[in-house]
Amino acid sequence: MKAIVVLLCAVLGVVLAQLPPDEKAFLKNVHDSCQANPATYADESKLKKLSQYIDDRVVGTHMLCMSQKAGLQKSNGDLDIGVIKQKIALVTADKSKVDGLVKTCAVVNGGPEKTANLLWLCFVKNNIDYLHRLQ
Numbered sequence: 001m002k003a004i005v006v007l008l009c010a011v012l013g014v015v016l017a018q019l020p021p022d023e024k025a026f027l028k029n030v031h032d033s034c035q036a037n038p039a040t041y042a043d044e045s046k047l048k049k050l051s052q053y054i055d056d057r058v059v060g061t062h063m064l065c066m067s068q069k070a071g072l073q074k075s076n077g078d079l080d081i082g083v084i085k086q087k088i089a090l091v092t093a094d095k096s097k098v099d100g101l102v103k104t105c106a107v108v109n110g111g112p113e114k115t116a117n118l119l120w121l122c123f124v125k126n127n128i129d130y131l132h133r134l135q
Contacts, residue, residue, distance in 0.1 A: 019090070020090070026070075027130075031066060034065035039061070040062050041058075042056075042059050050120060053117075054114065057113065059117060060113025060116060070083075072116075072119060077112025084102055084106045084119075088101050091128060104122060105119055105122035105126065107119075
């Protein structure tokens with residue numbers, strides 16, 4: 001009986017930590033908007049392999065666009081820690097881990113573009129499911 005309760009809690013935690021459909025649609029719209037602008041367009045194949053293109057200027061411009069439109073970075077490129085925390089909490093079942101994940105991922109490194117690349121990559125590497133899946 002105890003094992004069933006533990007299993008149900010684990011399943012419930014996974015379900016509760018999923019990106020809500022409206023937020024997923026919002027992120028898709030953000031992505032589509034950044035892709036529609038020639039100044040922030042990036043090849044989808046590079047975006048799917050972000051870790052290989054961390055220093056790519058075009059990818060960085062796109063990811064900064066994504067970060068700014070999602071509210072993770074301000075118009076001047078600074079990280080918005082409050083919004084980052086809110087978005088991580090949205091998809092993290094164990095709320096006690098949110099502050100640690102924010103400290104891990106919300107790190108300025110280089111300019112705003114590289115910071116954006118590293119922020120999104122950190123989300124992926126730490127199973128922070130605040131992203132839409134590229135098809």
